[in-house]
Amino acid sequence: MTRLFITFTAFFLYTLPAFAGFDETINEITAPIASAVGSFVFFKIPLFGAQLPLVVLWLVIGAIFFTLYLGFVNVGGFKHAIQLVRGDYADPDSPGEVSHFQALATAVSGTVGIGNIGGVAVAVTIGGAGATFWLIVAGFLGMSTKFVECTLGVKYRTENPDGSVSGGPMYYMKKGFEERGMNGFGKFMGTFYAIGIFIGALGIGNMFQSNQAYVQLNTVAGGALDGLGWLVGLILAAVVFAVIIGGIKSIARVTEKIVPFMAIFYCVFAIIVILMNFSSIPEAIGNIFSGAFTGEGVKGGAIGALIIGFQRAVFSNEAGIGSASIAHAAVRTPEPVTEGYVSLLEPFIDTIVICTITALVIGTSQVADPNFAGDATGVAMTSAAFERQISWFPLPLAFGALLFAFSTMISWSYYGLKGWTYLFGEGQMGQTVYKLVFCAFVAIGCMVQLGPILDISDALVFLICVPNILALYFLAPIVKREMVSYQARLASGEIKRYKH
Amino acid sequence: MSNSVLVAVDGSEGGARALQYASDRAKLGGAKLILTYVIEWSPYSFNTPEENAERHMRREQEIEKATLSVVEPASALLEASGVEHETIVRHGPPAETLIELAEKHGVQQIVIGRRGQSGIKSLLFGSVAGNLVQTSPVPVVVVP
Numbered sequence: 001m002t003r004l005f006i007t008f009t010a011f012f013l014y015t016l017p018a019f020a021g022f023d024e025t026i027n028e029i030t031a032p033i034a035s036a037v038g039s040f041v042f043f044k045i046p047l048f049g050a051q052l053p054l055v056v057l058w059l060v061i062g063a064i065f066f067t068l069y070l071g072f073v074n075v076g077g078f079k080h081a082i083q084l085v086r087g088d089y090a091d092p093d094s095p096g097e098v099s100h101f102q103a104l105a106t107a108v109s110g111t112v113g114i115g116n117i118g119g120v121a122v123a124v125t126i127g128g129a130g131a132t133f134w135l136i137v138a139g140f141l142g143m144s145t146k147f148v149e150c151t152l153g154v155k156y157r158t159e160n161p162d163g164s165v166s167g168g169p170m171y172y173m174k175k176g177f178e179e180r181g182m183n184g185f186g187k188f189m190g191t192f193y194a195i196g197i198f199i200g201a202l203g204i205g206n207m208f209q210s211n212q213a214y215v216q217l218n219t220v221a222g223g224a225l226d227g228l229g230w231l232v233g234l235i236l237a238a239v240v241f242a243v244i245i246g247g248i249k250s251i252a253r254v255t256e257k258i259v260p261f262m263a264i265f266y267c268v269f270a271i272i273v274i275l276m277n278f279s280s281i282p283e284a285i286g287n288i289f290s291g292a293f294t295g296e297g298v299k300g301g302a303i304g305a306l307i308i309g310f311q312r313a314v315f316s317n318e319a320g321i322g323s324a325s326i327a328h329a330a331v332r333t334p335e336p337v338t339e340g341y342v343s344l345l346e347p348f349i350d351t352i353v354i355c356t357i358t359a360l361v362i363g364t365s366q367v368a369d370p371n372f373a374g375d376a377t378g379v380a381m382t383s384a385a386f387e388r389q390i391s392w393f394p395l396p397l398a399f400g401a402l403l404f405a406f407s408t409m410i411s412w413s414y415y416g417l418k419g420w421t422y423l424f425g426e427g428q429m430g431q432t433v434y435k436l437v438f439c440a441f442v443a444i445g446c447m448v449q450l451g452p453i454l455d456i457s458d459a460l461v462f463l464i465c466v467p468n469i470l471a472l473y474f475l476a477p478i479v480k481r482e483m484v485s486y487q488a489r490l491a492s493g494e495i496k497r498y499k500h
Numbered sequence: 501m502s503n504s505v506l507v508a509v510d511g512s513e514g515g516a517r518a519l520q521y522a523s524d525r526a527k528l529g530g531a532k533l534i535l536t537y538v539i540e541w542s543p544y545s546f547n548t549p550e551e552n553a554e555r556h557m558r559r560e561q562e563i564e565k566a567t568l569s570v571v572e573p574a575s576a577l578l579e580a581s582g583v584e585h586e587t588i589v590r591h592g593p594p595a596e597t598l599i600e601l602a603e604k605h606g607v608q609q610i611v612i613g614r615r616g617q618s619g620i621k622s623l624l625f626g627s628v629a630g631n632l633v634q635t636s637p638v639p640v641v642v643v644p
Contacts, residue, residue, distance in 0.1 A: 095591040096539065096559040097556060102544075106547055163556060252548045257545075326549070330553045415549075
């Protein structure tokens with residue numbers, strides 16, 4: 001492995017000079033591909049003058065359906081979710097397995113990424129302040145979708161011969177449909193999803209992350225890294241390589257430990273900035289509500305704001321994509337539905353808390369100074385909003401962005417790998433090939449412009465929502481049955497609470 | 501309260517001394533020993549998805565390792581000296597877990613070995629003996 005690493009590094013060092021004009025070339029190649037894939041997935045229907053991508057409609061209807069079908073589990077199950085994470089129901093006689101807290105923390109590390117910092121800025125730029133309102137609504141509804149997919153992820157996971165576990169949409173599609181006597185369809189769906197997630201992992205969980213991390217680093221460096229995207233990309237790729245191929249787990253472990261603190265650090269400073277913009281708060285909140293229903297200045301008005309809000313919300317919290325259910329499947333529990341409860345906290349933390357805070361940082365800055373960010377968008381815009389009040393903040397923000405990006409990449413490399421092994425088996429050779437491709441895309445992500453990156457990431461990720469939500473509709477009755485039975489046993493005291 | 505004593509082992513020399521001490525006292529007083537190995541673990545640590553997926557397998561390995569390399573030899577030793585005992589291997593935060601087990605089994609005292617940590621390390625992470633002495637509901641013997 002070390003030899004492979006050295007060869008890899010040597011190869012890129014050797015070819016360095018050739019990369020000087022590389023950023024441009026890569027950009028020219030990817031842009032048309034991105035727009036072609038994008039227009040295919042985001043087939044749009046005109047609606048009240050706005051363009052509504054069908055896939056967004058598909059997700060919204062799904063989320064609304066699950067919320068109603070499960071009787072607003074996103075509201076009623078919230079308290080129980082917190083009790084589970086606190087370990088109130090953990091059997092004291094079998095410690096040492098993955099706890100609910102750990103499963104949640106791991107899944108949150110995967111979802112809290114650049115989307116929470118940069119994605120929100122994109123939403124506000126395109127969809128206006130009102131997009132924030134719809135972003136929150138999407139987060140709220142997405143909690144129900146997560147509940148369904150994570151319950152299924154645990155219920156239909158597979159135990160490998162070596163004792164490790166694999167789970168996620170491809171497994172619940174295959175086994176769930178098998179139970180309903182639809183073997184062929186289940187296999188087809190599982191395969192389709194697995195292909196989608198291993199390719200999609202290269203977008204949302206990879207290129208978008210490395211791209212935005214580079215942008216923020218460059219902003220902090222005052223543009224000193226202009227044209228050096230390939231270099232930052234290579235360094236990032238080398239670190240990812242060291243972790244996922246070199247097996248240097250300590251880097252991943254350290255990141256996983258720092259990320260939660262970075263998230264808290266980020267939120268605390270964001271709240272400080274919002275408070276410093278005190279006089280702008282009422283107007284900023286007013287803008288969010290009025291923009292949501294009037295869509296002032298937004299292409300497509302209120303519907304336009306709604307579409308953008310939903311699109312960014314899914315991109316950030318991953319509800320409906322099915323990725324989190326891969327992470328949650330690791331938990332050993334006799335009650336799969338408990339993972340469903342725990343997982344509904346993810347869109348809450350990710351979207352309703354963190355994204356809203358970012359939106360308020362940007363919103364209050366906009367009220368105080370409409371042109372505070374100039375032409376900047378994405379992470380750079382958020383960074384400018386922080387900089388207005390705390391001049392040194394872009395630096396820790398760049399560090400945080402880098403870590404968020406890194407932990408999201410590590411999580412997604414695992415999700416993508418699970419898609420790959422589902423298709424091609426657990427063979428080591430194949431896994432290494434996939435991981436190498438993954439590293440290459442980390443580097444590419446830093447060389448291209450944000451526009452095409454967003455298009456292609458969105459397209460790939462939304463593509464797998466189609467089979468996933470479809471499967472969720474079919475399997476939702478199973479989840480409901482488990483949930484009703486669990487709630488009944490909870491009420492009767494059959495499921496014991498150990499801590500109070 | 502039954503005439504029993506909880507003794508913690510961890511494969512270290514301190515643990516071995518604790519076992520020796522507890523075994524001698526148990527023989528004199530005819531007490532039963534609860535031979536315990538706590539595998540340090542917290543439900544609140546942060547893991548990568550891969551670590552989570554392998555957790556069950558690792559847990560089994562950890563238990564097996566602790567049982568084979570420490571608990572079984574210790575148990576054989578007690579057997580040879582004719583001391584009545586039972587064995588427990590469990591994951592958890594050491595001090596808390598020992599107290600939990602002590603309460604569950606209604607033991608009269610807890611015997612542990614001293615790790616002899618350096619000042620800085622115990623300042624940062626606290627010591628098991630220190631925590632235990634502060635919070636235990638029964639007397640604690642720390643064998644040097």
